[in-house]
Amino acid sequence: MLIESYYSEDKNGINVSRQQASSFAKGVADDFNPLHNPEAKLFCVPGDLLFALVLAKFGVNQQMRFTFSGMVDDSRSLHFAEQDAGRLGLLDSEGKSYLEVERGGANSRQENLVESLTRNYVAFSGHTFPHILIPLMAQHDVMINPARPIVIYQSMEIDLERVDIPEAELEFSRAHLDVEGKRGSVRLDFLLKFSGRTIGSGTKHMALRGLRRFDQQVVDEMISTYLNHKQLGC
Numbered sequence: 001m002l003i004e005s006y007y008s009e010d011k012n013g014i015n016v017s018r019q020q021a022s023s024f025a026k027g028v029a030d031d032f033n034p035l036h037n038p039e040a041k042l043f044c045v046p047g048d049l050l051f052a053l054v055l056a057k058f059g060v061n062q063q064m065r066f067t068f069s070g071m072v073d074d075s076r077s078l079h080f081a082e083q084d085a086g087r088l089g090l091l092d093s094e095g096k097s098y099l100e101v102e103r104g105g106a107n108s109r110q111e112n113l114v115e116s117l118t119r120n121y122v123a124f125s126g127h128t129f130p131h132i133l134i135p136l137m138a139q140h141d142v143m144i145n146p147a148r149p150i151v152i153y154q155s156m157e158i159d160l161e162r163v164d165i166p167e168a169e170l171e172f173s174r175a176h177l178d179v180e181g182k183r184g185s186v187r188l189d190f191l192l193k194f195s196g197r198t199i200g201s202g203t204k205h206m207a208l209r210g211l212r213r214f215d216q217q218v219v220d221e222m223i224s225t226y227l228n229h230k231q232l233g234c
Helices: 018-027 047-058 111-126 128-139 216-232
Strands: 008-010 013-015 060-068 078-084 087-092 097-108 150-160 169-180 183-194 197-209
Touching: 018 047, 047 060, 047 078, 047 087, 047 097, 047 111, 060 111, 111 128, 111 169, 128 150, 128 169, 128 183, 128 197, 128 216, 169 197
Parallel strands: none
Antiparallel strands: 008 013, 013 078, 060 097, 060 150, 078 087, 087 097, 150 197, 169 183, 183 197
16 A cells, blocks of 8 residues: 555645545545545545554554544645654644644554554454444444434554564454433444464544434445445445
C-alpha cells in the first residue's frame, strides 16, 4: 500500500480529494459507508485514512491514542503540529483541530511494521458494520436510524510491549455496548500478535446516535443495501 496515493501535499498542507478518500475506504479498508462516496452530500474522509497517515509520517509507538474531534472533508488543507512532548495535532489553516495523537514509549519507522499494522487495523475497523455492530445492537434490542445512520468514530488506542518486530497481526477479542436512551457507546477490543504471541492490545470507541428499537426486517434491508453498494463498488 502506497499511502501517498491517497493524499497530496504541498506548501499549503495536506489535502485528501473525494476520490482519494473513497479509493482508500473501498480498496484498503473494505468500507462502503456512503459517507465516503465522492458524490456524498455529507462527504467525510475516513478516520482510518488519518490513522494510516500518522503511522506513515511518524511511525509506530508503543503507546498511541487517537482522538477524533471533527469530520474532515475535501475543502481544507491540513498540517501536523507538535503541541508538546508526545502529542500531535492535525489542524487546518484556521487552527481547528480534527485529530489529536498522544504517543509514548519506543518508536519504530520500520516499513513492514507500519504497513502490517496499518493494513490489519483498517481492515478490522472497516468491517465494523455490519459484521460487529449488527449482532451487538441485536443483543441490546436497539438499532441505528436507517434513514440517518449516525455512527461516530471517537477514538482508538494501542498499547504494545515492543516495536522491534517486523509485523503485527490483529485479532478481535470482544465488543461492548452501553445504551442510554437514544445514545449508545461502543467499545471494541482487539489483541495484537507477533508469531502467534500476544504483544499488545487496543480499543476502538464509537458513538451511536438516534437509536430505536431493533427491527429485524429493517436491519436486513440495511444490510442488503450495504452489501449491494459493496458488490457494485459504490
